[in-house]
Amino acid sequence: MLKSINSLFNIIGGILNILTESIYWSKDCIINRDKIYFQILNIGSNTIPVAALISLFIGGVLALQTGPQLAAFGIEENIGGIVGLSMVKELGPVMAAILVAGRIGSAMTAEISSMTVYEEVDALKTMDINPVKYLVMPRFIAVILVMPILVVFMDVVGWFGGAAVSSANQDIHVAYSIYFKNLKELVDFIAVLNGMIKSVFFGILIITICGYVGLSTKGGPREIGTSVTKAVVLCFVSILISDYFITRFLFLIGLD
Amino acid sequence: METNRQHRKLDNNNIISYLSGKPVSIVVSNISKSFGSNQVLRNLTLEVNSSETLVILGKSGSGKSVLLKHIIGLISPDTGSIYINGDNVTQQFDRAKHKVAMVFQSSALLNSITVKENVALYLKEHRIISDEQKLSSLVSSCLSIVDLEGKEDIMPSNLSGGMKKRVAVARALMMNPDLILFDEPTAGLDPMMVGNIAELINGLKQNVKVTQIVVTHNVNLASKIADRIAILYNGKILSIGTFDEMRLSTEPEIRQFFDSSLN
Ligand SMILES: Nc1ncnc2c1ncn2[C@@H]1O[C@H](COP(=O)(O)OP(=O)(O)OP(=O)(O)O)[C@@H](O)[C@H]1O
Ligand SMILES: [Mg+2]
Numbered sequence: 252m253l254k255s256i257n258s259l260f261n262i263i264g265g266i267l268n269i270l271t272e273s274i275y276w277s278k279d280c281i282i283n284r285d286k287i288y289f290q291i292l293n294i295g296s297n298t299i300p301v302a303a304l305i306s307l308f309i310g311g312v313l314a315l316q317t318g319p320q321l322a323a324f325g326i327e328e329n330i331g332g333i334v335g336l337s338m339v340k341e342l343g344p345v346m347a348a349i350l351v352a353g354r355i356g357s358a359m360t361a362e363i364s365s366m367t368v369y370e371e372v373d374a375l376k377t378m379d380i381n382p383v384k385y386l387v388m389p390r391f392i393a394v395i396l397v398m399p400i401l402v403v404f405m406d407v408v409g410w411f412g413g414a415a416v417s418s419a420n421q422d423i424h425v426a427y428s429i430y431f432k433n434l435k436e437l438v439d440f441i442a443v444l445n446g447m448i449k450s451v452f453f454g455i456l457i458i459t460i461c462g463y464v465g466l467s468t469k470g471g472p473r474e475i476g477t478s479v480t481k482a483v484v485l486c487f488v489s490i491l492i493s494d495y496f497i498t499r500f501l502f503l504i505g506l507d
Numbered sequence: 508m509e510t511n512r513q514h515r516k517l518d519n520n521n522i523i524s525y526l527s528g529k530p531v532s533i534v535v536s537n538i539s540k541s542f543g544s545n546q547v548l549r550n551l552t553l554e555v556n557s558s559e560t561l562v563i564l565g566k567s568g569s570g571k572s573v574l575l576k577h578i579i580g581l582i583s584p585d586t587g588s589i590y591i592n593g594d595n596v597t598q599q600f601d602r603a604k605h606k607v608a609m610v611f612q613s614s615a616l617l618n619s620i621t622v623k624e625n626v627a628l629y630l631k632e633h634r635i636i637s638d639e640q641k642l643s644s645l646v647s648s649c650l651s652i653v654d655l656e657g658k659e660d661i662m663p664s665n666l667s668g669g670m671k672k673r674v675a676v677a678r679a680l681m682m683n684p685d686l687i688l689f690d691e692p693t694a695g696l697d698p699m700m701v702g703n704i705a706e707l708i709n710g711l712k713q714n715v716k717v718t719q720i721v722v723t724h725n726v727n728l729a730s731k732i733a734d735r736i737a738i739l740y741n742g743k744i745l746s747i748g749t750f751d752e753m754r755l756s757t758e759p760e761i762r763q764f765f766d767s768s769l770n
Binding site for chain 1: 576579
């Protein structure tokens with residue numbers, strides 16, 4: 252028990268350490284813009300297709316779940332706002348984070364932990380090249396830039412998924428124009444910003460967790476797989492737990 | 508053939524004139540290191556003079572790589588200290604002040620970038636040479652020293668083990684180091700290439716006066732390059748001396764390295 256609490260604090264300390272180092276090395280982001288640019292393209296191209304697919308269906312299922320209930324009370328014209336807000340404030344950022352953790356975080360952990368196991372990280376150290384600066388910082392900057400864009404993209408696709416289901420489903424039967432009119436009334440820029448801030452927070456969480464787990468891998472090639480699993484689980488759990496607290500926080504400062 | 512050789516000489520000079528390391532001395536004082544219950548180094552003490560080429564011999568698993576990683580600051584000892592030119596580097600290793608390069612036993616090339624990018628990595632990351640053209644020509648001449656001209660754009664995963672080793676040597680040279688640690692530089696190389704590496708190490712000794720520590724199982728290489736030979740046995744330096752002193756020793760732990768190499 253005491254041991255596992257101790258190791259939990261070790262992990263948190265290690266992640267915070269990677270975070271501060273990433274922030275520190277961000278001072279070199281201009282001269283490393285090639286690497287950052289590469290990571291932006293990498294994150295974008297690996298997530299956009301899946302992001303489009305899942306957010307289309309998330310929007311659809313949101314409408315499918317809530318639409319008939321609203322229709323039972325005769326207030327189905329409010330469906331646009333409900334789907335729109337759920338997407339923007341909750342499902343967009345959380346699903347984007349889950350997707351980035353699964354696609355980008357896992358690959359990043361695999362790459363960095365294999366570099367650690369095969370002494371490539373040691374080689375970097377002997378060349379006086381900071382591993383966090385070389386391996387983590389470009390992804391750190393890239394994820395900060397990409398997450399808000401990815402989230403807005405998923406929001407919009409999700410809205411259309413909801414709209415399609417709302418108009419096509421016989422139990423709901425709300426036309427596109429009514430759906431989007433209601434959505435426009437309820438979803439303001441603050442709500443979208445709320446989701447964007449969340450997503451940036453999640454992105455930072457993912458990159459620092461995966462960087463930490465990758466760089467602290469010990470042992471042989473077998474541990475690479477263990478590290479990837481560990482990093483992804485750690486990302487999922489911390490995304491969902493921190494989501495509650497960041498929602499509270501954004502509520503408290505009036506960004507809701 | 509003749510022009511080819513001339514070309515090689517020219518490149519050699521190009522690199523040699525690029526290198527300017529100030530030779531350093533090393534003192535390893537009473538270090539011990541255990542991994543769990545496995546004690547690898549036991550109160551090991553070793554002094555390396557500046558500009559010296561020291562060869563370390565030892566059985567597989569005796570802790571040679573662990574010792575090198577202590578000297579370059581990748582592993583900290585449980586007890587004891589390490590000094591480079593009198594500076595205690597045990598806790599804090601100032602890599603800008605003491606430029607120590609290492610050729611890893613595993614080569615440790617970065618697998619996601621090309622041979623050229625590996626060799627140029629140090630100069631590029633530290634912005635020592637920003638002129639692309641100059642960098643390219645330096646990398647090319649460094650690669651030709653290790654007989655890898657024209658391999659710039661190959662990925663490390665497409666190289667043989669011996670080729671990777673030679674890229675690792677080229678990458679180490681590019682740091683313009685004061686001290687080079689070679690961990691089995693000739694493992695997997697043919698006798699011709701072993702001769703070339705020996706020539707390179709001797710060239711570095713004569714022209715650049717850089718301090719070198721070479722871990723090897725190859726007694727033939729040791730005979731060509733060593734100023735002194737240290738025998739690592741049971742976590743300690745059992746004996747240290749010139750090649751002939753070691754070769755003529757009657758101690759069985761020392762004899763085994765020389766006898767086995769004869770058959
Ligand atoms: N990171 C590590 N964690 C645990 N044990 C280690 C570690 N590195 C080395 N060892 C152990 O230290 C001992 C010495 O290893 P080392 O790699 O230094 O041997 P070596 O003399 O270089 O052998 P070889 O000639 O085969 O390369 C071995 O028993 C090895 O298992
Ligand atoms: Mg070894």
